[in-house]
Amino acid sequence: MRVRPVSVEGLVDELVSHIVSREADSFLRVGIDGPAAADPGRLADALVAPLRLRGRPAVRVDTADFLRPASLRLELGRTNPDSFYAGWFDEAVLAREVLGPAGPGGTGKILTRFWNAETDRAAREPYHQLAPGAIVLVSGPVLLGGGLDFEVSVHLELTPAALRRRTPPGQEWTLPAFERYAAEVAPAAFADVVVRLDDPRRPALVVERE
Numbered sequence: 001m002r003v004r005p006v007s008v009e010g011l012v013d014e015l016v017s018h019i020v021s022r023e024a025d026s027f028l029r030v031g032i033d034g035p036a037a038a039d040p041g042r043l044a045d046a047l048v049a050p051l052r053l054r055g056r057p058a059v060r061v062d063t064a065d066f067l068r069p070a071s072l073r074l075e076l077g078r079t080n081p082d083s084f085y086a087g088w089f090d091e092a093v094l095a096r097e098v099l100g101p102a103g104p105g106g107t108g109k110i111l112t113r114f115w116n117a118e119t120d121r122a123a124r125e126p127y128h129q130l131a132p133g134a135i136v137l138v139s140g141p142v143l144l145g146g147g148l149d150f151e152v153s154v155h156l157e158l159t160p161a162a163l164r165r166r167t168p169p170g171q172e173w174t175l176p177a178f179e180r181y182a183a184e185v186a187p188a189a190f191a192d193v194v195v196r197l198d199d200p201r202r203p204a205l206v207v208e209r210e
Helices: 008-020 040-053 081-086 091-099 160-166 172-184
Strands: 002-005 028-033 058-062 135-140 152-157 193-196 204-208
Touching: 008 040, 008 152, 008 193, 028 040, 040 058, 040 135, 040 152, 081 172, 091 135, 160 172
Parallel strands: 028 135, 028 152, 058 135, 152 193
Antiparallel strands: 002 204, 193 204
């Protein structure tokens, strides 16, 4: 395996070039997968304006807005890593309301936000009609390997030590979930793009895997 250091700006440019190289006559679903320590939402946000400058409308979706109700999510406690791994996010709704309509032959009519975690109620957001050639950027943890459909998948990878060091206070209980994800799913083995992000100021692209 070989990695190539890039600047933060260079990473954004390379990801944008990779994404827009896909056919522009249909919608495109891009998954940005990574733990909170890697802040996948921040990278996804950074792609929006450059994609639009390249003529591809971009729409953001975060899995934090597609949680299961607290009665289900917290059934085994507020800090249960197995629940976080397998029952935190409502992947069925994400597939039905976002990835399906944005997929081949889909209507392009999607929800960008489904659940309000603060009120623990439906967000009641209106549906959003995607423009032709639109790119849907979905960010969140443990996104890959569970049957969610993406044309482009990006995995943000940290070493175990960096993951422990950079996990936000109060979220250390999620670490066993990411250990399980790495062991059972191994997203770095099949993601289209793998980014080493031990230091957020010095990302590196995995450019060759043996």
